[in-house]
Every structure is written in structure tokens, then in C-alpha cells.
Amino acid sequence: MNFNPKKKASNIILLISAFVIVSLILWNTNSFFKNFKEEERLKMEIWATAQLELIQSSVDQELGNLTLKVMGNNTSTPMILVNEEGSIKTHNISAEKAADSIYLQRKIRQFESENEPIHIIQEGELLETLYYGNSEVLNKLKYYPLALLLIIFLFGAVIFFFFKTNKASEQNKLWAGMAKETAHQIGTPLTSLLGWNELLKSEKINQDITKEIAKDITRLETITDRFSKIGSIPDLEVHDIVSETEKAYEYLKRRSSKLIHFSFTSDIDELPVLLNPPLFNWSIENLVKNGIDAMKGRGNITIEIEKKGPNVHILVSDTGHGIPKSNFQNIFNPGVTSKKRGWGLGLSLVKRIVEEYHKGKIKVLSSSKEGTIMQISLKANV
Template sequence: MNFSKNKSSKLFLLLGSFAIVSLILWNTNSFFKEFKEEERRKMEIWATAQSELMQSSENRDLGNLHLIIFQNNTSTPMIMVNKDGSTKLNNFPEEMLQDSTWIQQKVQLFKSENTPISIDYKGEHLATLYYGNSAMLNKLKYYPVALLLIIFLFGAVIFFFFKVNKASEQNKLWAGMAKETAHQIGTPLTSLLGWNELLKGSGTATEITSEIDKDIDRLQTIADRFSKIGSLPKLDEVDLVEETKAAYEYLKLRSSKLIHFSFKSQIEQMPVFLNPALFQWTIENLVKNGVDAMRGKGNISIEIQEEGNHVNVLVTDTGHGIAKSDFQTIFNPGVTSKKRGWGLGLSLAKRIIEEYHKGKIKVLSSSKEGTIMQISLKKL
């Protein structure tokens, strides 16, 4: 049976596990209460024996029973306070018997742990017995806490397992959808290529067929991108400046005239290991997010800078900005500020840069004046 794909089995496993641990916890708590009651009965017997001993007016033999009761109590710490204020301590270190402050602290502690036992004889109050929990009882007292911690950790592990499992299933689903999309695009693309060749042969203006060729190439690039989702892409040694500029030029030609583009590079060439199709997809996602943030009007700039062993690509927009608390979450799948958005663009960009290219992508800075996104890649 595959528990990862069977929701009822998952629920049964989770509930069954919690039921077992809860049963152990309940039994332990019951045992603790019984053990505590047993200790109290033992203390009451000791108090009764002590009462008989204190009322013995003659130094006569009271029998072996009293002696056995007194000798058998070697685990429960106790303090007997006589009516004259004197104290008698059992089961304590010898060095603490003369410390009156420590004894008073123990009396208050025992009072909070167990109800004191009054030692009386024929209506006369002789002493009060204060007793604490034995070492065994103290261990049992903290055992339920340990079990609760185990339950919490167990629940956390189960939650993490299901979360990772669900994320893995979603990744497989998206990868399958992406590959299927690439496959479906391939059929009309083949037809478009054929129709465009017919247009060229029929004397259609070169400007028209040339633009159709560009869009066909673009569709082929998109299909290639989708086909790479879910598999490890091949990285080639290419010029980062050239690939970035190619993405910039394409977006500039096909964007609104209300968007002002600018490109700047401190270097003429920068060889890096890249998958050009996926890298340009990342640039397009960042630019399109910037355009959406500006609501179709503003400035977009792309700049390439060297920084030690790395080269940075900065994409700047003049949009409304991103809250600092959202700098990390915007890269999570499904997070979007657009009404019709899927929240996949930045998530894909992060995967492309960090998982495939072993680089870094982050929000470098953001304010009401705009946002700067940074891609950092290692130089060759």
C-alpha cells in the first residue's frame, strides 16, 4: 500500500499513532496517581505508628511492627514538626539536618506537594508530618512531560513528512504539466512553420514573414523552456552580457511605449556557465513583475556588475515596492499580488538560478520608489 498516495491511510496512520501515544500517556498518569496514593497510605501508617510511640509513657517494648514500619521507610523524605516546634527529619543528608532555613524551605515545598498529616492521639495534637515525593515518584512526575514532548516531536515529523511529500507531488504535477505543454505547443508550431514558408513563396512582404519567423522562434524557445522543467538542464559556456542583452532587446520591442528601458554593463564580455533559454526566462519574469508593479508605466533598467568572484545582474523597476517582511516569501510558489496571477514566476526564477545554476537571487532593496532584484552567478 502506498501511504503517500492514499489519504485515508495517511489519516489512519496519524490517528493510530496519536492514539497509541495518548494511551501510554493516560496509563502513565494513572500509575502516577496510584503510586502517589500508595505513598500517602504508607505515610499515614507511619504517622499512626509514630503516634503510638510518642504516647508510650513507659520505655517498654511495643513489638516488632513499629520497628518494621520505621525501618522500611527509606525512600520518602519527611519532616515531623512536633507541637513544641522541634523537628525530626528522615531520609535527608546528615549535613543538612542542622540548617533551620533549609528545613523551613523543605517544609513549604512538601506542603505544596502533599497535604500534611496531623499526628494525634486520643484527640490531642502531637505533631505534623510533612513529606515529599520519593525519587521514583519524581521521575514518574516528569515522565508525562517527556511523553508530551515525544508527541509534539512525533507530530512535527509527521507534518514535515506529509508537507515534503505533498510538495514533491506538486512538483511532479507541475513538471508533468510543463512537459505536456511543451509537447502540445510542438504540433501547431510545425504547422506555423509550413504556413510561413507558403507565405514566403506566395510573395508576402518580407517584413511580415520575418516577424512571423521571430514569433515562431519565440514559441520554440518557450516550448524548450517548458520541456526542461523537472529535469537537470545542460549548462554551456556562454557570454552573460550577450544573453542578458538578448532578453532585454526582446522585451523592449514587445513592451508598451510607456515603459522606458535602459541597459548598462560595466564589462563587455563575461563567460559563465548558463542554460540560455532558462536564464532569459528568468530575466523576463523579473522584468514582467517589475512592469506589473509599475502598472504598465515607468522605468526598467538592467545592469551588469562585477563583484569579486561573482557577476551580478540587477533588474530595477520604479514600482510600488515590496514590504521587507515579504523579501523571502515572494519566491514561494503561489505567492502573488496579482488578481489573476499563479505566483509561479519568481518561484521558477529561484529554482532556475539557485538549483540549476548554483547562483543566488534576492531582493537587493525595495521602497516606494522601486525595487532592485539581483541575480548573482559565479564567474568562470
């Protein structure tokens, strides 16, 4: 496995640079928002001054026209003008809403929270109070930092999942490499064992002994074949799911303790399914062995096959101590195990074989102190 520290460092630098750029954009937007708000405040103060000039110069036509021109330039900022008697005038608010006193009172409170009111004073006497809200442009700009923060969050989430997926991919390559190397290492002594067994047969040794050795050699060949398939897409062919499951069942039954009671049931005689038999049998064996470990070598193991619609379900049950519901998904992750000396690879391999290679599903159907039922679901080839 080739781990590239330079590539990892460049990814970190790229991530930091991206966050710095986005942070600068956020800071710049916030500064722009404040400056724009100050600009609007200045315009409102000019408008208030024009309003005062209008009151003072009602006889001066020229000054009145200039004042009206200044006041008429504001067509975007909503305003409510309240005089000392409580009379209300509105600007840039629709006539229908301006006629609703409750709406205007609510707007006054809103404008007061957004911007400090401007008092129009003449010779120490309060004539009018100007309440104004944010313009439409400012309102849109106000939510821009929130949108940018959301973008930062989504960007961070994408980067996080990218690194997580990349790490998982590297781990998968590592395990696949180890599996293939194991298969390669087993191959050499296995060839030697085949030769020695043939030699023993020629020496007229008890045939039962050589037959059992041949069975174990065949078993080692199967294991080698399984490990060699990890990390590559295996070939799937049509096989009878019932007979293939029963083969795995019989093998385990013969080689397990007499304290384990095995049972096998099926509601169908045969059913064609696209399978890779060595890998499928490996999945069944892993589930059964996990069940035996959960029962501490004493209890009942049941394998059931049932067809429901287009799918066939293989149920592997044990009478072990059960799995907490919170761990129903976690147990399929690499490294998760309840065994003191376990590697936590068995169920993760089963999940990969079932879901990635056979396009099926595996899950904990149920679990309690009385036992656990694991379910493999595959699509029937009919």
C-alpha cells in the same frame, strides 16, 4: 497526475491510530502516576503510625525494634518531622541542608504543596506533623507526561510537514506535467508554421515579413524548450553571464512599450557561470515583466550586474508601487499574486529555476513606494 484517494485515506487512518496510541500511553502513565502517589501516601501513613508507636512504646524493646525496622525501610522519600514545640527532625535529607533553617522552611512549604501533611495525634493531642515530598522516582515520573506531550507535539509537527511536503510535491508534479503537455501541444502547430514560412519565402514575399515570422517562430521554439525542461534537471554549461543577461534585456527592450525606459550596466565585461540559457533568460524576463506590471506600463527598468567575491549578482530594478516587507518571502509561493487575473506562477518559477536548477539565491533586496530591486545571486565559475 495520479491522485490516489485510497492512499490519502490510509495516511489519515494511520495518523489517527498513532494519536490514539500515544493518547492511551499518556492516559496510562497518568493513572500509574496517581496510583504510585497513593502508594507513597500509604507508606507515609504507615511510617507516621510507626513513629507514634515509637513514642508510645519506648519501654517495649520488641515493639521498638519492629517500629525501627518499619521506619528504616524508607530510604527514598524526603521527610521533615515537626513536633508541637517547633523542633525539627529530618529524614533522607543531607546533614548540610538539614542545618540550614531557611532551606528547611522552604522545603516545608514545598512538601505541603506536593502532599497533604500527616498529623501524628495521640488522644486528641497533636504530637508531630509529618511533611514529606515526592521520591526521586516519583519526581522523574511526574515529568514523563510532559515529555510525552512534547513527543506528541513533535510527532504532529513531523506529520504536518510530511503532508505539506507531499502536497507540494504533488503540485510540482502537476505543474511539470502541464508544462510538458503545453510544450508538446505547441510543437505540432510550430512545425506547421515553419513549413508555411518556408513557403512564403519561396513566393517572393517581402523578406522583412518572413524574417519577423522566423524570429517569432524561434521565440516559440525557445518557449517550448523552456516548458519541456520544467520538472526535469536541465543541463548546465559554462556561459558568459553578462552576454546572456544582455540578450534577455535586448529582447525585452525591443518588444516593450516606449513608455518604459530600459538601462543596462555591468561592472565586469564577462564572467563564466554554469547556466542553462533558456531557463536563465526566462527568469530575467519574468522579473522584468513583473516590474513593468508594477509600474502599470510606465517607468524605468534597470538591470545591473556586479561581482562580489565568488558570486555574481544580477539586480533587476523597477519604479513600481513596491512590495510590503511582510510579503518578501510570500511572493515566491505558487498562487501568490497582486494581479486580478494572475496565476501567481512567475516568481515561483523564477525561484525554482534559480535555486533548484542553478543552486543560486533570489530575494527582494529592497522595496518601497519608489520601486523594488530583485537580486539573483549565482556562483561564478572561476
